[in-house]
Amino acid sequence: MNNYDCIVVGGGPAGLSAALVLARARREVLVVDGNRPRNRATYMSHGFITRDGTPPMTLRELGREDLATYPNVHFQWGEVQRITGVDGAFTASIKGVRGGPSGEVQARKVLLATGVLETLPQVPDLISYYGSTIFSCVHCDGWERREQSLVVIGENPELVNTAKRASQWADHEVVLTNGSGIIEAHQAEVLGRQGIEVDDTPIAALHGDGSRLESVELADGRVLPATGGFVQPEWSLPQVVADLVPTAGDLGGVKTDEYGRSGVDGVYAAGDVRGITPSQLIIAAGEGARAGIGLNNDLIFATFDAPGR
Ligand SMILES: Cc1cc2nc3c(=O)[nH]c(=O)nc-3n(C[C@H](O)[C@H](O)[C@H](O)COP(=O)(O)OP(=O)(O)OC[C@H]3O[C@@H](n4cnc5c(N)ncnc54)[C@H](O)[C@@H]3O)c2cc1C
Structure with a gap:
């Protein structure tokens, strides 16, 4: 047939x-x-x-x-x-x-x-943590990340909305633009009012056991503790x-x-x-x-x- x-x-x-x-x-x-x-x-x-x-x-x-x-x-x-x-x-x-x-x-x-098709931001080792402790869909995987220190990573304009959504589950949240500066000052202010930090420093490394995230190292040497997070991919x-x-x-x-x-x-x-x-x-x-x-x-x-x- x-x-x-x-x-x-x-x-x-x-x-x-x-x-x-x-x-x-x-x-x-x-x-x-x-x-x-x-x-x-x-x-x-x-x-x-x-x-x-x-x-x-x-x-x-x-x-x-x-x-x-x-x-x-x-x-x-x-x-x-x-x-x-x-x-x-x-x-x-x-x-x-x-x-x-x-x-x-x-x-x-x-x-x-x-x-x-999905493309993730260029962050070393992100692919190792994607699907284990870093996800793209808060309504799919937020529950398991509840009340944790989370990072929200992205380089496109939807990042600000993903950051807002993630706040429903995060205990402490830092938004990382990986040097893209995609979050504008007035948006950062709105997020800041809810205790969400925005950092434009490029990401140097993700640390953990290869599936469970423990911290994020920035290009200026600072290390942010984080047990998981969300990423804003590009879709095509x-x-x-x-x-x-x-x-x-x-x-x-x-x-x-x-x-x-x-x-x-x-x-x-x-x-x-x-x-x-x-x-x-x-x-x-x-x-x-x-x-x-x-x-x-x-x-x-x-x-x-x-x-x-
Ligand atoms: C990391 C991650 C975790 C997620 N977790 C959840 C969750 O917990 N709960 C939830 O509800 N959703 C979750 N989602 C979202 C969910 O996976 C999607 O919404 C869902 O799979 C969409 O279904 P779909 O049938 O449209 O596409 P898909 O499930 O992506 O299936 C499309 C299929 O089409 C095939 N295909 C593509 N092009 C061609 C071609 N040219 N010829 C033949 N085959 C082709 C692909 O190989 C694929 O098998 C998650 C997504 C990601 C990325």
Whole structure:
């Protein structure tokens, strides 16, 4: 089989949830996943009701197990590199990963559930602590950092808002711009009124055991005690998304209607790829279900509109 009702690009909570709706709607579905989830850095996912504390990869495995009971859903490890064509007749080029096959498939519809790509500030060893004691989502990982001395690291304008949010959990908070000076004086004053310090000194090193943060060393030699924190990453879209929905980059994600329609006929989107805030597993799964319903409705209604019927 290489001609599907829908190809779902991405097998995270958004893609798997969309596929489940489409499976139960008797659609022939192919889910292609490159196995690079954004939350792969962490050991536990929080806030997904009935699955609070489940490892990210286990959550996905459980999703794939649900889908495996439907013979009309096919799962494949691979990167979708290019999608061409129009509504009703798309062609996707796939490069296999983890032993999955490479090749081309046809599909009537495309559902983008790729998530986003993430770039962290250039701070030595930040990657070691990311997902263990330093995180990007306060509502996902704030609880475990409650009443601690936290740092909030970033170089882009959203840093000030992340700093405000983190205050709900921090006992003591220092915002580190890593030399970027991105927090303006009036913003620093507002933060300062709540006891939050802002420091523009570049970060020289993170100290700890490689997963548990203990302190942050600044370029001027000062060492700030900190047991964890948050970071403000930069996010970008996978190339296949930018190619298929050219406006998405400028709009901060693929903007859709409530049924996941992207504005490009036959192309739907769900999850983080629609724009990163708010971003949670359960929100992505919910959006996947909505887009699956929208896509299936469009296929149903098109049969009534077709000429000669
Ligand atoms: C460190 C960290 C911790 C987090 N902790 C939590 C938490 O505790 N609770 C919570 O609710 N949320 C958490 N999040 C947020 C959560 O991970 C995301 O909101 C959620 O994963 C978004 O789901 P998604 O399906 O949209 O995208 P993803 O889960 O990122 O999945 C997208 C999938 O698409 C694949 N893909 C991308 N491009 C292609 C392509 N061209 N072809 C094929 N496949 C492709 C990727 O490989 C990936 O597997 C965390 C995020 C991070 C970074």
